[in-house]
Amino acid sequence: MSALGAVFYREAKIRSTNLTFIFWDLFYPLCYMLVFGVGVNAALGAPAAAGGVDYNAFFLGGVLAMASFGIAANTSWSFFLDRDNGIFYEMLTYPLSRPEYLLGKVLFNMMIAVLQAAITLGLGRVMFHIHVRWEMLPLLFLGMAVGTAGWFFFYAIFALRIRRNDVFNSVTSVFYFVFLFASSMFYPLDPLPVWFRRAALVNPITWQIDWLRYSSIGIGQPHRVALEAAAFVLFALACFAYAVRCLQRQE
């Protein structure tokens, strides 16, 4: 079996020892929509949701991006667990390259993210009557997979450079706040102040959300979404390259 397969097997084995975790991974975007999405929809209606869709439909792309962001953060936190029980350094002596180690680690989570998206779309259609663009499904799954990988590589940089997990937790809390709220996740950007809009437009999670929103409910301009998707892929590749470098410097 290839080195990638071995890391995938390990991650799957570890994750499958905690079924609650898997259940939460798969259903939490839907739960978020049920609580937050339904709440906002009921309280505010869909006052500013772009494209004339209701808030649940608007929020779908955001919640999927939030899910891949969350999976990535959790996966990178496992570096601390592995370091604490010593297996991290031992694994670095196994017959696999540093890029294979990182890719293998995220592969299982990419699969979970895609599964999560499928479940959320299916149940979103049934429960919230969201008009899903099924023909764009491959593009959506690609957005989930690339997004999860990109955010994992991004977080891995910090998990590998920071030695104390309380410091890492503080960093992730700041990232959650900055990345999620300064983006198009919860609200359309057009009515927002210029400075906020500019901040959101350079935020990679906005690029991913726009990609997911376009490929799930068809909102967005295709050329702009294509540009954002390309920018996100570049962001993911840059993070991957730097995370590999950080892993190579682990001593």
Add this chain to the structure above:
Amino acid sequence: MSEFALEVQNLVKIYSARSKPPIRAVDGMSFSVPRGIIFGLLGPNGAGKSTLLRILTTLSRPTEGAARILGFDVVRKPLEVRRRIASVIQETAAELFLSARDNLLTYARFQGLDRATGVRRAEALMREFQLTDDADRKVQDLSGGFRRRVQVAKVFLVETPVVFLDEFSTGMDPILKRQVMNLLRAEARKGRTIVLTTQILSEAEELCDDILIMDKGKQVARGDLNTLKLLSQGVFEVAMTFDRLPHGMEAELASLSPLRSSIDANSIEVAFKAEEGRALEVVTDLARNRRVLHVEVRGASLEDIFLELTTVGGQPR
């Protein structure tokens, strides 16, 4: 393919930290190790053994010099090196959330074993390491000693030509330790090269075909046990048991300027440097007007050699 399992040339590793002077953890080491032997790397805490091992297992990059495993450079061909080694690092490294069995099977996958072979070898090893009853328990629920068994068992699961063991016997009971030592000897007979570090010198004395003693990042002695003992000619160990501990024994032992000495209930052990005739005089003096139940005079042990090479007056050099 190189005739040596390990080749190290002018290896230097310097750790630099802000506001602290740089530390030369490995300071110009050069040595080679032939295949199929058990090679012991000995030294006091902070000697640089673990750093050296980390470089050899591709975990750390040297600052200067080169190291090769079976001819493959650890910096330029790390993957080729990793394909040929199995290592047990100092910490009890195990997959805590997986069972003992899954720990072995996961490792087998990493090492490229097919499933059937992995399962067959894992079952046999679990029997050998008395892990069968706990095979399905998560490692986080096992004691430290059992976790160590899981970790050490992994190196016997595969047939990599070089094995690195850092303090392998930590946390093992004497029976298991003996068993593992026998297994290591068997592996060396099959042609595998075992490189181990240990603080337990009797273990190295019994197990190693070739020993390198290092201190402060440098090699201070090298050779098999007999060669090393030549370095310590004139060192004697005396063990005596009295009917009751004589008054003033501590002072008497101190007056010998011993390499080491210990008093345990009514028994003493002392190692000191002296000419052969003088050693017998010391024993006679210690026994004078006292009832001696047991006496033993030995030549230098590895521990004596180690202490002589790495300490001055009982203090680290």
